[in-house]
Amino acid sequence: MKTDLDLKHDVEEELEWEPAVTASDIGVEVNDRVVTLSGHPSSYAAKLAAEHAARRVDGVRAVVVEMQVRLAGHDVRTDEDITNIARSILRWTVGLHEDSVRLQVDRGHVLLTGEVDWTWQSQMAARVIGQLRGVTGVVNHIDVRHTLEPETIGRQIHSAMQRHAEREAAHIRVTVHDGTVRLTGKVHSSAERAVARGAAWSAPGVRAVIDDLIVE
Structure with a gap:
């Protein structure tokens, strides 16, 4: 497992790699795999890009955003x-x-x-x-808008998952309440987990997705 120092180095390198970010504008601190970003990005778009870059780094558990946008004149x-x-x-x-x-x-x-x-x-x-x-x-x-019945949303999500990853769909349970989808069960990789989340978000009437999937 990466140390906090390793993660700090990796996040800083990812910020350098991200073309939408000026890495020198962003401060990085890591504690127990939680990354805190500080500093003054030059635009809101750069602030979002920095946050997304930090989340991409393997081993990061969470990202705390303490950046304040400081616009150029x-x-x-x-x-x-x-x-x-x-x-x-x-x-x-x-x-x-x-x-x-x-x-x-x-x-x-x-x-x-x-x-x-x-x-x-x-x-x-x-x-x-x-x-x-x-x-x-x-x-x-x-x-x-919440326009479809929960059972209909659940069926559509399962159908989408079967089209994308049929093997995993059988091991995933989908429950829907007031437009919020909860995914539970086991998948074999982070990629398969992402497929399930994407299928859930793509259903009409879905307002939120709670991902309780476990990667074996």
């Missing part, structure tokens, strides 16, 4: 500018219905609300807004 935008361009971006984004997502901007921090049919639509809205110049944070409170 040429990237600073007014809240009105951000609001106008964000509304335009959402209107032109494939898969998002016009007026399904509302936004509020306060000193560069964007609050997203509204209602969509699929989780990926909510995630897409947050992702495209998070890439805009001048944005210093995104809070995603977009709700996913």
Whole structure:
């Protein structure tokens, strides 16, 4: 097992490898395999990229984010500018219905609300807004409509898992309550676990996925 010092070195190297991040802007500390990221990335997109880079490193148990975005002067935008361009971006984004997502901007921090049919639509809205110049944070409170019965959602998820990894589907139990999917059982690899999670997130009406799968 990697030591905390090994993980610190690996995370720092992964930050250097990630083109969206200026590694010198980010501080890394590791305690009991929990990584704490500090510092001042130059954009919200860079902050997210740093967090994702740390999570990719094998052996990391959790990531604590203590970074604060510090915009370069040429990237600073007014809240009105951000609001106008964000509304335009959402209107032109494939898969998002016009007026399904509302936004509020306060000193560069964007609050997203509204209602969509699929989780990926909510995630897409947050992702495209998070890439805009001048944005210093995104809070995603977009709700996913709960339109299907739990049994229907469960059947669709199992069917998807059988198409992707038939052997593992037989060992995975899917329970659904109020749009929250819980996966339990055993799989043979992290890749198979990811397939199961992806299948769960792809079902209509799913608001959250709790992954209690065990990798043998």
